[in-house]
Amino acid sequence: MDTLLNLWSTIESWMLAFPVVIYLVKIGILLGCVFAVVAYITLAERRLLGFYQSRLGPNRVGPLGLIQPVADGLKCFLKEDIVPLNSNPLLFRLAPVFAFFPPFAGFAVFTFALPWVMPNGRTYHYSVADVDLGVLFIMAISSLGIFGLILAGWSSGSKYPLFGSLRSASQMLAYEVPLTLSVISVVMMAGSFRLSDIVAAQQAYKFYFFIPCIIGFVVYFISSVAEMNRTPFDLPEGESEIIGFHTEYSGMRFAFFFVAEYANVVFISMLAPALFLGGYDIPFVNDLALYGAHPNIVSILGVCSYAAKSTIFALFVIWVRATFPRYRYDQLLKIGWLVLLPIALANLFVVAGIKLFLLK
Amino acid sequence: MEAISKFIRMITFPELFKGMAVTAKYFFQRKVTEQYPDQKTILPYRTKGKLHVDIDKCISLCRFCEKVCPEGCIKVFPPPKELAKTDKRPVEFYINQEHCLHCGMCVDSCSTGAIHHSDEYELVVIDFKELLGDKETLPYDMIKKHYRWNYLENVPVKIKDSPLKEEEKSQ
Ligand code: SF4
Ligand code: SF4
Numbered sequence: 001m002d003t004l005l006n007l008w009s010t011i012e013s014w015m016l017a018f019p020v021v022i023y024l025v026k027i028g029i030l031l032g033c034v035f036a037v038v039a040y041i042t043l044a045e046r047r048l049l050g051f052y053q054s055r056l057g058p059n060r061v062g063p064l065g066l067i068q069p070v071a072d073g074l075k076c077f078l079k080e081d082i083v084p085l086n087s088n089p090l091l092f093r094l095a096p097v098f099a100f101f102p103p104f105a106g107f108a109v110f111t112f113a114l115p116w117v118m119p120n121g122r123t124y125h126y127s128v129a130d131v132d133l134g135v136l137f138i139m140a141i142s143s144l145g146i147f148g149l150i151l152a153g154w155s156s157g158s159k160y161p162l163f164g165s166l167r168s169a170s171q172m173l174a175y176e177v178p179l180t181l182s183v184i185s186v187v188m189m190a191g192s193f194r195l196s197d198i199v200a201a202q203q204a205y206k207f208y209f210f211i212p213c214i215i216g217f218v219v220y221f222i223s224s225v226a227e228m229n230r231t232p233f234d235l236p237e238g239e240s241e242i243i244g245f246h247t248e249y250s251g252m253r254f255a256f257f258f259v260a261e262y263a264n265v266v267f268i269s270m271l272a273p274a275l276f277l278g279g280y281d282i283p284f285v286n287d288l289a290l291y292g293a294h295p296n297i298v299s300i301l302g303v304c305s306y307a308a309k310s311t312i313f314a315l316f317v318i319w320v321r322a323t324f325p326r327y328r329y330d331q332l333l334k335i336g337w338l339v340l341l342p343i344a345l346a347n348l349f350v351v352a353g354i355k356l357f358l359l360k
Numbered sequence: 361m362e363a364i365s366k367f368i369r370m371i372t373f374p375e376l377f378k379g380m381a382v383t384a385k386y387f388f389q390r391k392v393t394e395q396y397p398d399q400k401t402i403l404p405y406r407t408k409g410k411l412h413v414d415i416d417k418c419i420s421l422c423r424f425c426e427k428v429c430p431e432g433c434i435k436v437f438p439p440p441k442e443l444a445k446t447d448k449r450p451v452e453f454y455i456n457q458e459h460c461l462h463c464g465m466c467v468d469s470c471s472t473g474a475i476h477h478s479d480e481y482e483l484v485v486i487d488f489k490e491l492l493g494d495k496e497t498l499p500y501d502m503i504k505k506h507y508r509w510n511y512l513e514n515v516p517v518k519i520k521d522s523p524l525k526e527e528e529k530s531q
Contacts, residue, residue: 052384323383
């Protein structure tokens with residue numbers, strides 16, 4: 001044990017000399033976890049969709065189909081990469097990157113648990129950069145993802161992908177405003193844009209924000225399904241009938257869009273618990289009191305509880321996908337502007353009233 | 361009042377939850393997938409699969425099956441005339457199952473019921489020659505022994521005093 005601690009203090013002194021190393025290590029761990037989760041959420045979704053449709057889903061590659069994501073990745077990697085003659089080659093090659101990086105960049109501002117305390121008293125935060133405008137950063141960065149889709153359709157030089165991007169543009173008009181308004185209600189309750197502060201506020205109030213902002217939660221859920229481009233709002237791609245923005249893509253570039261979509265799912269399923277369901281707070285337990293006594297146990301349990309909440313949210317999203325047919329895009333605009341926007345505004349006033357008069 | 365209930369319906373989406381209940385029900389139901397190489401289907405009684413021939417039963421001189429086959433994929437070689445007086449079994453019997461349509465006309469026309477369908481359906485081979493059955497390789501199993509189509513066995517209605525029934529029995 002002593003030798004281990006000595007080793008650790010040597011490593012730590014090195015890391016303190018070059019603080020960038022800490023960030024690089026954290027980014028490496030975070031990206032590794034996110035990629036693993038994204039790979040397996042594709043499998044989970046395919047198997048669960050199978051169950052919802054009385055099928056079994058892919059279960060032949062490895063035990064329970066667990067090696068399926070590797071096989072999918074290999075397949076996409078070995079496919080020919082086609083750039084259409086009619087396309088704008090530079091934008092065509094850039095578009096997958098535009099779609100790919102926003103969800104991964106967004107993970108940087110999450111806090112996954114209360115800080116880990118080393119035996120020598122130094123604390124390590126479960127976050128890469130817990131910036132004080134975290135929520136704004138997330139709203140900004142996740143809106144960038146739409147550029148990827150629009151660029152992809154536009155640069156393909158083919159009419160059907162162009163229609164796909166048109167639909168995705170109209171979809172963005174429909175969901176962005178209600179989404180932002182419902183998030184603002186949470187920010188108003190917490191009084192801070194920092195994600196860890198929002199969770200801390202929920203711990204301090206001893207109730208989760210989905211209770212005062214229940215309407216906001218529903219609005220947030222509906223518009224985040226639209227943001228993830230999933231059924232019932234999967235207008236940009238329309239896997240089954242209408243032709244989507246990535247029609248001309250093949251091989252690895254298509255895989256980029258695919259991974260981006262699922263990274264978005266993971267991203268939203270991690271964001272929603274932080275905003276509405278208490279994040280890494282362990283339910284029915286006074287975390288902050290326990291944290292004083294056993295900091296590391298509480299922080300590990302916090303990671304688990306965060307993971308469980310996000311898993312439940314992601315499963316619900318898959319359930320929604322298995323159930324509903326797709327809306328037309330004029331219907332989506334109608335829902336966005338005539339239903340979601342008014343009730344999101346109403347929710348804003350309700351939350352403001354609660355904050356002003358009930359919590360004083 | 362109606363407007364209020366309409367508004368409540370609009371913001372609580374009851375239909376959506378009904379739909380989700382349906383899919384949730386399917387989630388816990390038994391799955392219908394058949395995992396083919398591990399689980400095999402139990403085929404219905406009258407499956408028209410690969411042809412089986414009982415060489416000992418064939419009287420070979422009639423060659424009905426050969427004449428009726430629309431694909432011409434049966435070839436029967438009857439024995440020479442002197443031999444045929446005592447032993448009518450074919451000298452050689454070919455069925456090219458590669459070209460067979462599984463139409464069943466040979467089975468219907470056979471005068472002795474020597475040729476019949478089995479429930480084998482896995483006809484994927486590497487070399488087509490594997491599907492050419494001759495006297496030695498044409499299989500015959502006693503389990504799936506339909507001499508004629510038994511048209512009455514699967515009829516759910518009970519048939520009493522039918523003349524056909526006596527006919528069936530006598531076979
Ligand atoms: S089943 Fe039809 S095609 Fe096949 S051998 Fe008999 S008559 Fe010919
Ligand atoms: S019809 Fe029947 S009995 Fe006649 S040759 Fe063919 S298999 Fe033999």
